[in-house]
Amino acid sequence: xxxxxxxxxxxxxxxxxxxxxxxxxxxxxxxxxxxxxxxxxxxxxxxxxxxxxxxxxxxxxxxxxxxxxxxxxxxxxxxxxxxxxxxxxxxxxxxxxxxxxxxxxxxxxxxxxxxxxxxxxxxxxxxxxxxxxxxxxxxxxxxxxxxxxxxxxxxxxxxxxxxxxxxxxxxxxxxxxxxxxxxxxxxxxxxxxxxxxxxxxxxxxxxxxxxxxxxxxxxxxxxxxxxxxxxxxxxxxxxxxxxxxxxxxxx
Ligand SMILES: Nc1ncnc2c1ncn2[C@@H]1O[C@H](COP(=O)(O)OP(=O)(O)OP(=O)(O)O)[C@@H](O)[C@H]1O
Ligand SMILES: [Mg+2]
Numbered sequence: 001x002x003x004x005x006x007x008x009x010x011x012x013x014x015x016x017x018x019x020x021x022x023x024x025x026x027x028x029x030x031x032x033x034x035x036x037x038x039x040x041x042x043x044x045x046x047x048x049x050x051x052x053x054x055x056x057x058x059x060x061x062x063x064x065x066x067x068x069x070x071x072x073x074x075x076x077x078x079x080x081x082x083x084x085x086x087x088x089x090x091x092x093x094x095x096x097x098x099x100x101x102x103x104x105x106x107x108x109x110x111x112x113x114x115x116x117x118x119x120x121x122x123x124x125x126x127x128x129x130x131x132x133x134x135x136x137x138x139x140x141x142x143x144x145x146x147x148x149x150x151x152x153x154x155x156x157x158x159x160x161x162x163x164x165x166x167x168x169x170x171x172x173x174x175x176x177x178x179x180x181x182x183x184x185x186x187x188x189x190x191x192x193x194x195x196x197x198x199x200x201x202x203x204x205x206x207x208x209x210x211x212x213x214x215x216x217x218x219x220x221x222x223x224x225x226x227x228x229x230x231x232x233x234x235x236x237x238x239x240x241x242x243x244x245x246x247x248x249x250x251x
Contacts, residue, residue: 003030005162005194006051011060012218013046020046022218023060028162033188033195035205037240038215039249044198045089047215048164051196052086053077064162082110085155085163085193089170092151093139099126099150100135106158125157126150128190129183145176149183156187163187165197169204181207202241214240216249 006028013021020043028034036044049055050062053069062069093102107118126132129149169177181204188195199205212229214222214237222237239247
């Protein structure tokens with residue numbers, strides 16, 4: 001039986017009177033890449049926020065490494081987050097700092113490493129995402145794909161054992177998409193870390209996913225390996241994978 005590093009257990013969560021997650025359960029298998037798919041607005045980013053302790057469920061529980069985030073104090077949540085990397089949809093680097101300084105930030109904030117040690121780690125991390133030459137660049141000098149990779153570097157520079165990627169390839173060309181998908185796989189190997197990836201890009205999901213979870217109307221309606229999900233008998237899953245307008249999904 002595989003180990004579970006994080007778990008949503010019967011989670012219900014609303015924003016105002018809009019119920020986004022309804023009795024949603026999901027196991028995140030340790031060391032695996034789990035991809036979450038689902039329609040726009042289905043609550044995918046909300047799941048990442050729950051896993052990072054940025055939101056708490058109204059009902060149900062979220063466990064990370066066996067600890068219930070609902071019972072954690074803010075200081076414990078901050079400690080938990082140092083072992084979780086979050087690559088946001090928009091890389092969100094600080095415009096006024098060099099790439100190197102941006103990537104150094106988590107190490108300056110959360111460790112007592114010397115500046116020389118930090119520089120060494122940052123150079124190595126930038127190298128591992130193919131951005132070795134960008135240390136002294138400003139974010140405005142990077143392309144969209146390079147910014148995404150800089151965001152990955154910042155997410156993994158603290159050597160997290162769980163990395164959350166929110167739409168890492170959305171809006172990028174097929175070649176950069178391929179490169180980023182490879183980067184996610186390679187980083188998982190290098191860090192021996194678990195990854196949760198939200199993506200609309202089925203090609204890259206088929207390339208990297210160990211497990212796929214499909215979210216629909218607030219709950220996970222299908223979960224399994226790529227092959228299992230592709231063979232799903234659920235017409236909602238089939239409509240989504242085929243990108244068809246015809247089927248049970250209300251448009
Ligand atoms: N802070 C918030 N306040 C109010 N409503 C919110 C908030 N965050 C998200 N929502 C709403 O909750 C729903 C789910 O949001 P979420 O961002 O989790 O969806 P998503 O599946 O990531 O969608 P997308 O594919 O478009 O990124 C959406 O309808 C969104 O408008
Ligand atoms: Mg989202």
